[in-house]
Amino acid sequence: MNIWRYGDDINTDMLFPGKYTYTCSTLNEIKPHLFEDLDPEFAAGVQTGDIIFAGKNFGCGSSREQPALGLRGAGIEAVIAISFARIFYRAAINQGLLLIECPDAVMAYQPEDNVTLQLEAGTISVGNQKFSFPTLPDEILAIRDAGGLLEYTREKLKLR
Amino acid sequence: MPRTFAEKILAHHAELEHVVPGQIVTVKPAHLMMHDNAAAIIGKINDDLARYGLIDSKLPIIVLDHVVPAVDEKTATNHQKIRAFVKKYKVRHFFDAGVGICHQVVMEQGLALPGTIVLGSDSHTCTYGALGVFATGIDRTEAAALLLTGETWLKVPQSIHITLKNKFQPGVTAKDLILTIIGDLRADGANYCSVEFHGDIHVLPIEDRFTIANMAIEMGAKNAAFPIDILAEKYLASIGVRKEQYSTFWADNGATYQQHLEYDLASLTPVVAKPHTVDNVAPVKAVAGTEIDQCVLGTCTNGRLSDIQLAAKIIAGKTVSPHVRLLVIPASRAVLNAAMQAGYIQTLSEAGAMILPPGCGPCLGAHMGILAPGERCLSTSNRNFRGRMGCKDAEIYLASPATVAASAITGKITDPRSVK
Numbered sequence: 001m002n003i004w005r006y007g008d009d010i011n012t013d014m015l016f017p018g019k020y021t022y023t024c025s026t027l028n029e030i031k032p033h034l035f036e037d038l039d040p041e042f043a044a045g046v047q048t049g050d051i052i053f054a055g056k057n058f059g060c061g062s063s064r065e066q067p068a069l070g071l072r073g074a075g076i077e078a079v080i081a082i083s084f085a086r087i088f089y090r091a092a093i094n095q096g097l098l099l100i101e102c103p104d105a106v107m108a109y110q111p112e113d114n115v116t117l118q119l120e121a122g123t124i125s126v127g128n129q130k131f132s133f134p135t136l137p138d139e140i141l142a143i144r145d146a147g148g149l150l151e152y153t154r155e156k157l158k159l160r
Numbered sequence: 161m162p163r164t165f166a167e168k169i170l171a172h173h174a175e176l177e178h179v180v181p182g183q184i185v186t187v188k189p190a191h192l193m194m195h196d197n198a199a200a201i202i203g204k205i206n207d208d209l210a211r212y213g214l215i216d217s218k219l220p221i222i223v224l225d226h227v228v229p230a231v232d233e234k235t236a237t238n239h240q241k242i243r244a245f246v247k248k249y250k251v252r253h254f255f256d257a258g259v260g261i262c263h264q265v266v267m268e269q270g271l272a273l274p275g276t277i278v279l280g281s282d283s284h285t286c287t288y289g290a291l292g293v294f295a296t297g298i299d300r301t302e303a304a305a306l307l308l309t310g311e312t313w314l315k316v317p318q319s320i321h322i323t324l325k326n327k328f329q330p331g332v333t334a335k336d337l338i339l340t341i342i343g344d345l346r347a348d349g350a351n352y353c354s355v356e357f358h359g360d361i362h363v364l365p366i367e368d369r370f371t372i373a374n375m376a377i378e379m380g381a382k383n384a385a386f387p388i389d390i391l392a393e394k395y396l397a398s399i400g401v402r403k404e405q406y407s408t409f410w411a412d413n414g415a416t417y418q419q420h421l422e423y424d425l426a427s428l429t430p431v432v433a434k435p436h437t438v439d440n441v442a443p444v445k446a447v448a449g450t451e452i453d454q455c456v457l458g459t460c461t462n463g464r465l466s467d468i469q470l471a472a473k474i475i476a477g478k479t480v481s482p483h484v485r486l487l488v489i490p491a492s493r494a495v496l497n498a499a500m501q502a503g504y505i506q507t508l509s510e511a512g513a514m515i516l517p518p519g520c521g522p523c524l525g526a527h528m529g530i531l532a533p534g535e536r537c538l539s540t541s542n543r544n545f546r547g548r549m550g551c552k553d554a555e556i557y558l559a560s561p562a563t564v565a566a567s568a569i570t571g572k573i574t575d576p577r578s579v580k
């Protein structure tokens with residue numbers, strides 16, 4: 001498992017350049033361009049179960065959802081950041097990508113630290129420290145539990 | 161209890177007496193705005209649409225604007241898919257390539273009605289806050305679900321109260337104001353917030369408010385909001401919207417805000433956002449003389465008649481520097497026609513500008529004005545992220561139409577107040 005570490009204000013063009021917005025929409029098309037201009041090693045090295053640590057305002061910029069879709073599809077277990085930009089936060093919920101706002105964990109992380117998530121308990125272990133993060137509201141958990149917004153919507157529509 | 165604009169309008173639409181920031185409410189937006197990305201959105205739910213149908217043919221607004229006319233087979237095919245969807249589901253509000261940029265078209269066509277909620281699969285949907293709409297951007301998956309259900313959840317935001325005082329000095333514009341605010345608050349300074357403008361709003365022409373609301377997302381805001389005053393009423397009347405068609409909401413005195421800010425418009429000067437973030441703001445003075453290769457006048461931020469008029473006035477009788485490509489992209493066909501009628505297009509073209517068809521132009525780096533490595537562009541658009549105009553080794557500076565026009569003449573970043 002890898003830990004990827006990025007700074008503040010990682011915008012949607014860094015996550016996935018806007019020039020591909022209308023030519024890439026499937027996972028296979030998106031993945032090679034993730035972090036393309038910022039970190040060319042990411043797309044080649046990312047593995048299932050990897051975690052991203054980032055600073056504040058991760059995902060700012062466009063409403064394009066390839067970043068959230070691409071990160072989930074590339075196997076990212078969670079993005080742990082000081083804060084997230086709003087549209088990205090929403091897109092991640094809708095895609096079932098786990099975002100955790102936990103500034104203390106981000107600050108504590110040192111290269112080589114072991115990182116594990118205890119989702120139920122709402123805690124993250126970083127090296128030998130443990131941090132808690134707020135759990136999500138029920139309305140939003142229901143979307144995640146269904147596997148994403150479209151799945152959730154389909155379940156609702158079936159009941160109509 | 162006194163309430164903010166956001167609290168009032170969301171409580172109304174959620175049919176609740178009272179809502180508080182952080183609360184999740186279910187709402188039915190009046191419209192869902194989509195552009196070229198509608199192809200990807202409907203692609204997600206083809207089977208579901210066949211089974212359940214489109215919830216309401218009046219809900220979607222689709223405007224083809226991002227890559228128009230189509231640049232290659234793939235974009236052409238996307239447009240074709242969208243036209244087929246429009247036909248099959250009798251989508252009421254469809255605007256094909258050439259009508260204009262989505263946000264401009266939604267407002268011009270009277271589809272952004274004060275007091276309504278409008279969601280859009282585009283981050284600059286917040287522009288409609290200039291007309292007292294609760295408007296915010298959502299992702300494609302959410303747009304797809306909305307086409308099926310017509311409803312979604314919103315978190316009630318905290319609000320930021322910004323008081324504007326006095327009026328601009330000559331050469332200073334609404335773009336300089338919003339860039340200054342973003343420079344102060346930074347890219348995440350209004351994250352999740354409703355940014356509500358108070359004070360001497362009456363000095364701001366409606367197009368200035370569009371520019372300001374448009375860029376609220378660049379400091380992370382969920383939405384922006386202006387009150388409906390006489391100027392807004394006049395604008396709405398001018399596009400054929402009757403008073404009975406809308407209702408207005410505005411903040412109560414004494415509502416609770418996350419923070420209060422105040423700006424004296426008379427004390428502002430022309431500014432730019434330097435590469436590669438919108439909050440990297442500096443006075444034009446500090447970068448004056450920086451050589452540029454391309455100027456862009458247009459986009460949903462500054463492609464309206466008053467912007468083109470301002471640029472034409474500065475450029476009239478002069479010529480564009482031979483070292484600069486000046487691209488002029490009217491925000492809509494209506495703007496283009498009015499600018500032709502008024503002679504601005506003639507003035508700009510004679511001075512050496514290239515006039516491009518209404519649409520997003522090079523703003524998102526897909527076509528028509530892509531930069532080369534090492535090139536520098538001065539643009540009236542709203543984002544200068546690395547790679548935004550298609551090349552990661554190019555630089556984008558953001559500025560007002562006045563600064564862009566003055567700089568197009570000299571070939572260097574130039575304070576518009578220095579042009580005689």
Ligand code: SF4
Nearest residue numbers: 261459460520523524
């Ligand atoms: S002009 Fe630029 S910012 Fe505005 S909608 Fe088009 S691509 Fe987006």
